[in-house]
Amino acid sequence: MNIAIDIDDTVTAMPEFFKALTETFAKKGHQVHIVTSRAEVGENRKKTIEELSGLGVVFHKLYFLPTQSIAEETCPHQELDWYNKYLHQKVAYCLQNDISVYFDDDPKVIELFKKFAPKIKILQPVK
Secondary structure, three states: OEEEEOHHHHHOOOHHHHHHHHHHHHHOOOEEEEEEOOOOOOOHHHHHHHHHHHOOOOOOEEEEOOOHHHHHHHOOOOOOOHHHHHHHHHHHHHHHOOEEEEEOOOHHHHHHHHHHOOOOEEEOOOO
C-alpha cells in the first residue's frame, strides 16, 4: 500500500502522529510519499528533507508540485480555474503513483480528490 501526505498544516499539525504512522508503514514495506505545494527553489528540497527528518517522518519520495504554467499545460480538466489546476497536480501524482490513502488539510484538495480520484481514501487531520 502506498500512502501520501501533505506537509504544511498536515504533518506540521500532528508531527507525532505522522512520525508513528510513517515509521509503521515503512517497517511493513509500504511506500510513503510526501506531496507538497511548497516551491522547489533554492535550498527548499534540502530544508524540507531536514525538517521532515527532524520530525522523525519516514518517507521514500518527496514531490514538489511543478509550477503553475506546467499545471496549466498538463491538467486534463480545463474547466478548473488556475488554482484548482495547480492543486490537481496532487491528485495526478497520487493516481500515477498508486496511492491508496492521502492525508491533506486543504478542503479544496479534498474536493478535487473526491471528484477526480474517488477510489483514493482521503483523511483530513483535525486541527
